[in-house]
Amino acid sequence: MPEENVHSLNQVQNWMQAMLVTAGEHRTPGGTGDRLKPEDVIKASSNLPAYQHLAIYQQSYVARLRECMRNQFSVLAYALGNDLFQLFADDYLEAYPSNSYTLNSLGSQFPHFLEQTRPESDSEQEDWPSFMIELAQFEYDLSVIFDEYADEKESIQSAAISDDMLMSTPVFHLFHHRYPVCQYYLDFTQQRKPELPFPKENYWAVARLNYRLKLFELEPMQYVFLKSLKAGRSIQETKQYFLDNHRIDPSQLENAWGRWRKDFIAKGIFTRV
Amino acid sequence: MTPSAYQQQIRELPNPGLGLGLRSKHFNHILEQSPAVDWFEVISENFMDSGGRPRYVLRQIAERYPVVMHGVSLSIGSTDPINYDYLRKLKQLAAEVNPLWVSDHLCWTGINGLNTHDLLPVLLTEESLMHICKRIDQVQDFLGRPVVFENPSTYLTFCQSTIPEWDFLRYMAEETGCGLLLDVNNVYVSSFNNDFDPIHYVRQLPHERIVQMHIAGHQHCGKYIIDTHDRKVVDDVWELFALAWQLTGGVATLLEWDANIPDFDAYHAELLKARDFMQEFAQGQKLKNQQGNSLSTISNPVSFLTTNLSYEING
């Protein structure tokens, strides 16, 4: 082998990775975009020339990460349609190639990327990118909640327990969206083929109970109440916070709380302190 | 510890029998039915960052079955520094699961901080061998146990490579005391793609260092073969398995199935075919090519690398 064709381990790895990861032109079979050609580095076999050996890796690289993005954002892929989703996903993977040993976080920057590259929208009514970005963020958040570290505790079954013994279940998150992304998400998972929704402010909770995710919609006041509990206030303190900050009188609040309490216990989101 | 101490540990590893890969699709079936499988292999990365259901299920399964941890992200051949954040998590999971052994692949997955999430082929040169052996020493010392390395499926040969892969694996084992995982399907796939004789490959390996075998299905694409893990094992691979079984004296064997995964009983039934080939010796049999149906042509399908995000959502 001529001297100039001897490359260090590091050079070979740099070259090969560049052929897989960097700009799309590298990925077309035979595309080089580099001083070295595939045949300088890779042997031809009896069946294939050097560039086609490389192309097997190039094609697998793209296909594998696309598939991972489709799994991580399956509802978004439905909402955008596969072709458009793939365009965004491909651009994203070029802009943010994976830098983690785990594929779990492959899509972590995808909502941010969609925000950065959002198309100009000329009308408030047809602001579909906003919906897509909210949906992407929610879908990614769900994957994080699914694997969140927490010792799950048994939910309280009966209402016969005093308020000071109640706390929200360890894996519990609240969402406030401009678009009904949670409803859309649920509709999709229940094969209801949802259509692109109009904006409508909404509040939801996601609880992980028995290692399964449970989604349910909240009234705005319930959201504020639970948010206060999540911030570490007791139920008593939360009630006081409510009276101080919202236009509600004590009897109204007691009434509402009685209703919510039953509802929250039935949904399983309270556990014993 | 010294390479000879690791080698001693490798020699003393048990043969747990015929195992299956633990896949999220089968979690409920395994927990409810406790099927009579000898052992399970788990993809370390599917569990090491989970504080949710995958980890919870794994803890229960590890109480009932012997478990082996199989990784895809060690990147032992990379010229990047060793990722100790990853290794710490791997060690933590091993402390929790108490696996019979911990394995990964002879490959690199990326450099300059990036990860291609593929098992890329290493340069088979002396420089590369020294580099890899040094890293195996560091990894084994950090984990406090020998690591078992698998021959990956390869789709290219570097012009510069001078050492046959079977010798490379032998030197690695001799230098570091590491164990070997012989994937007979990968041998078959690599041999077709890179013009070598799979029988010669299997014969040349240091058989006493092999602690485990993999068998799997692949996709024949005419001019090349892709290791898809998405179907039954072809007869040629079974015959290679029979040869390897004879030469190793029989070691733990696992059927990999990572895409288009069948229900548990069909998966188990395919594994149990291995029994038919344990007695047979395929000496000198000519290996023929078999055409498979076109299902997928992605090597190391993504489900091999991530948990299936099956949340069981309730509204």
Ligand SMILES: [Fe+2]
């Ligand atoms: Fe394998």
